[in-house]
Amino acid sequence: MDVFDEKVIIVEGTTDKRKVKGIVKEPVEIICTNGTISITKLDELIDSLFYRDVYILVDADEAGEKLRKQFKREFPEAEHLYIDKMYKEVASAPEKHLASVLTGANIDVHTEYLEKRMS
Template identity: 65%
Template sequence: MINMEKNKVLIVEGSSDREKMEKLIKEPIEIVCTNGTISYSRLDEFVERFFDYDVYILVDSDTAGEKLRKQLKREFPLAKHLYIDKEYREVATAPDYHLATELVRANIDVHVNYLNER
């Protein structure tokens, strides 16, 4: 039987965002960070490297995050965009249960213990 599932990549802004996602996500998924902004050469590398991947984008709910989201949307028009509530502003400081819920909505498998609000 052939596995028709594509590899997945989650693009986040910073290393603290990546660490938080690694803790929450149960399935194999590559998590890469842009370190806030992304150069055109690095963006080209991403496009080439992740061409055949299911791409997910999760950035902060602030001006810089929205600017990055627009840039990534142009290069990955089929990407699934995940959003955090504006009240939390940053992925790194958003509650685990909130992030886990957003990941589940995008069909990303998470550790179930993070789905409960504490």
């Protein structure tokens, strides 16, 4: 982890982190909230991320939406990335779907995930 990596992706769990890490090509810090996050912890996190590009990539379920609302309220500068609701979880979304979501946010991904994209 390098303090100078400008982009940070915040995910819920370690399986999400592993999945995203395998797709992303550029140096990006991936932070797990492990589901819920306390206001104190969130404030500390926001302070440490103030000058960086932050992306929120959480599950399309109740817990993920709750976390997303918390980030929208406490850290409105963060960019929110959305997976298709039919996949429900980041960890279960196909690599090509995640790759296209990440590419849409100008995050460099391994091209083999994009080549699998169906027309």
